[in-house]
Amino acid sequence: MTVLDQRLDAHTRLGELERLRARAHEGPEPQATERQHARGKLTARERVALLLDEGSFTEIESLRRHRATGFGLEHKRPYSDGVVTGWGTVEGRTVFVYAHDFRIFGGALGEAHAEKIHKLMDLAFAAGAPLVSLNDGAGARIQEGVSALAGYGGIFRRNVAASGVIPQISVMLGPCAGGAAYSPALTDFVFMVRGISQMFITGPDVVQAVTGEKVSQNELGGADVHAQLSGVASAAYDDEESCLLDVRHLLSLLPANNHETAPALPCEDPADRRCDGLLDLVPAEPSRAYDMRRVIEEVVDDGDFFEVHSAWAANLVCALARLDGQVVGVVANQPSAVAGVLNIEASEKGARFVQFCDAFSIPLVTLVDVPGFLPGVDQEHEGIIRHGAKLLYAYCNATVPRIQLIVRKAYGGAYIVMDSRSIGADLSLAWPSNEIAVMGAEGAANVIFRREIAAAEDPDAARAQRIKEYESELMHPYYAAERGLVDEVIDPRDTRSVLIRALAMLRGKHADLPARKHGNPPV
Incomplete structure (x- = not known):
C-alpha cells in the first residue's frame, strides 16, 4: 500500500468514526429527541452541557453497545446503550458525570449500561473527584433479566465505598422506581425537578392493587413529596436549568475528596465587619419567633449561603456558607417553625448534615435557640429517643472544628445535643441574651415549688415570685460562663469577627478517634 493509499485509508476511518459518534449523539431515531423535548425534558448531553x-x-465509551440477544434486543443495538459517561469541569475543577439517555430503552439499565457506570465510578474514586448522576431511567432492562439487577448491585456497592471519600450528587430528571431508587438514597445530595421527577419503590399501580389507594406518580413520589414530606430530596426546582445551576453552586462549596479542603475564595466582605443588624433581629422575649436565616445572612460572607432540605424539617436550618472565604457548615434552630424544637425529622436532618461536613473536613458552626425536644405521644412512639440520638452521635463523633453559639435560649437535653461543650464543641459562645437551663423558668418553678404554690393564699403571685427567683439565680446570662460551660459571652455585633478568628485558630485542629472498625450509630 502506497503512502497515499494509507492516508486515504486513515481519512476513511476517521470519517467512519465521526459518523458513528454522530449516530450515538442522535439517538436511535430523530423523533426520539423530539419526544424527549415534548415531555418538557432535555436530552442527556444537553443536561451534561x-x-x-x-x-x-x-x-468515554460512546460506542459501547449491549451484547444481549433475544426478546427483540438483537435488532436494537444503539450506541452508548442508554447512558452518557465522562468527565469535565465545574468552575475549573474536575467532576465526573453520567446521564441516562431516556431516548434509548427509556434509560433502562442493562449489563453494558451498568458496566459503563461502574467504570466511571471507579475512575471518579481513583481520581478523587466528585460524581454527579443525572437520572432519567425506567429501571432494570427486563429483557436482560438478572444481569441488569446485578448491575444495580455494582452501583450500590460503589456508592457505599465512595461515601465520605468523594462527594456524590444525584439529580433526578425523570422516573426512578424500584431498586434503582436506592442509589440516589446512598448519595450525599438529591435534587429533583417538579413535574418530571418521581421516585418510589412501588409504583401507583402496585399501590392500588395492594392497598386500594389510587394515587398519581407525582402524588406518590414527586419532587415536592420528597422535598417536604419524606426528606429524600435535598431540594426541588421548577426547571432543569435552575436545578443544574444550583448543583454547580453546591459543587463550588465542596472539596474534591476527603483528603482536600473545600475551596477558599478571596473575600471582599471585611472579616471585622460589625453586625449591627443582629441587635434588632432577635427578640429578647424567649417565646417570640424570628427567622434564623436572617441571622445567618447577617454573619456569613456577603449574606450568601446554600441551604439543604429547606422545605423538610424546617425547624432546623442546615446550610453551607463562607466566613472570610472559608467554607463552613451551619446548623441552626429555626424559631419561626415549631418554635425551633428538635423533633424526629430535625434530628435526622441535622445528623446527616453533621456527618457529611465531618467526612469532608468542613468546620461546623451551631447556632442555638432551642426550647427542647418536641413532646408528644407520637414522637415517643415513633422513636424520638433513637432518632434524637442520631444527632447526638453525629456531633460526638465529629472531629472537625466545632463552635457553638447560643443566640437566645437553650433548654434541657436539646441544649446538650446542639453541640454543647460537654459533648465536645471546641468553643461555646453566647450572646448576653442567652438562657441555659434544664427547662424554662415557668416550668421549673411549677415543678420545684408545686406544693408551695398550691398552698399559697395567692398562687399566681407565689408562682410569679418563684419564677423571678429561678430566672435571676439559675438562668441569668452569665451562669453558664461562671461554670466554664460557655467560654465567652460576646457582643452580638462582634459575632462575625469572633467566629472568623476562632475558626482560623482551629484550622489546624487534629483529633483522633478510638481505634475501632467503626462505631454502631443508632440508625
Whole structure:
C-alpha cells in the first residue's frame, strides 16, 4: 500500500468514526429527541452541557453497545446503550458525570449500561473527584433479566465505598422506581425537578392493587413529596436549568475528596465587619419567633449561603456558607417553625448534615435557640429517643472544628445535643441574651415549688415570685460562663469577627478517634 493509499485509508476511518459518534449523539431515531423535548425534558448531553463548563466534557465509551440477544434486543443495538459517561469541569475543577439517555430503552439499565457506570465510578474514586448522576431511567432492562439487577448491585456497592471519600450528587430528571431508587438514597445530595421527577419503590399501580389507594406518580413520589414530606430530596426546582445551576453552586462549596479542603475564595466582605443588624433581629422575649436565616445572612460572607432540605424539617436550618472565604457548615434552630424544637425529622436532618461536613473536613458552626425536644405521644412512639440520638452521635463523633453559639435560649437535653461543650464543641459562645437551663423558668418553678404554690393564699403571685427567683439565680446570662460551660459571652455585633478568628485558630485542629472498625450509630 502506497503512502497515499494509507492516508486515504486513515481519512476513511476517521470519517467512519465521526459518523458513528454522530449516530450515538442522535439517538436511535430523530423523533426520539423530539419526544424527549415534548415531555418538557432535555436530552442527556444537553443536561451534561448545562452542568459542566462549556467545552470541557470528555466522553468515554460512546460506542459501547449491549451484547444481549433475544426478546427483540438483537435488532436494537444503539450506541452508548442508554447512558452518557465522562468527565469535565465545574468552575475549573474536575467532576465526573453520567446521564441516562431516556431516548434509548427509556434509560433502562442493562449489563453494558451498568458496566459503563461502574467504570466511571471507579475512575471518579481513583481520581478523587466528585460524581454527579443525572437520572432519567425506567429501571432494570427486563429483557436482560438478572444481569441488569446485578448491575444495580455494582452501583450500590460503589456508592457505599465512595461515601465520605468523594462527594456524590444525584439529580433526578425523570422516573426512578424500584431498586434503582436506592442509589440516589446512598448519595450525599438529591435534587429533583417538579413535574418530571418521581421516585418510589412501588409504583401507583402496585399501590392500588395492594392497598386500594389510587394515587398519581407525582402524588406518590414527586419532587415536592420528597422535598417536604419524606426528606429524600435535598431540594426541588421548577426547571432543569435552575436545578443544574444550583448543583454547580453546591459543587463550588465542596472539596474534591476527603483528603482536600473545600475551596477558599478571596473575600471582599471585611472579616471585622460589625453586625449591627443582629441587635434588632432577635427578640429578647424567649417565646417570640424570628427567622434564623436572617441571622445567618447577617454573619456569613456577603449574606450568601446554600441551604439543604429547606422545605423538610424546617425547624432546623442546615446550610453551607463562607466566613472570610472559608467554607463552613451551619446548623441552626429555626424559631419561626415549631418554635425551633428538635423533633424526629430535625434530628435526622441535622445528623446527616453533621456527618457529611465531618467526612469532608468542613468546620461546623451551631447556632442555638432551642426550647427542647418536641413532646408528644407520637414522637415517643415513633422513636424520638433513637432518632434524637442520631444527632447526638453525629456531633460526638465529629472531629472537625466545632463552635457553638447560643443566640437566645437553650433548654434541657436539646441544649446538650446542639453541640454543647460537654459533648465536645471546641468553643461555646453566647450572646448576653442567652438562657441555659434544664427547662424554662415557668416550668421549673411549677415543678420545684408545686406544693408551695398550691398552698399559697395567692398562687399566681407565689408562682410569679418563684419564677423571678429561678430566672435571676439559675438562668441569668452569665451562669453558664461562671461554670466554664460557655467560654465567652460576646457582643452580638462582634459575632462575625469572633467566629472568623476562632475558626482560623482551629484550622489546624487534629483529633483522633478510638481505634475501632467503626462505631454502631443508632440508625
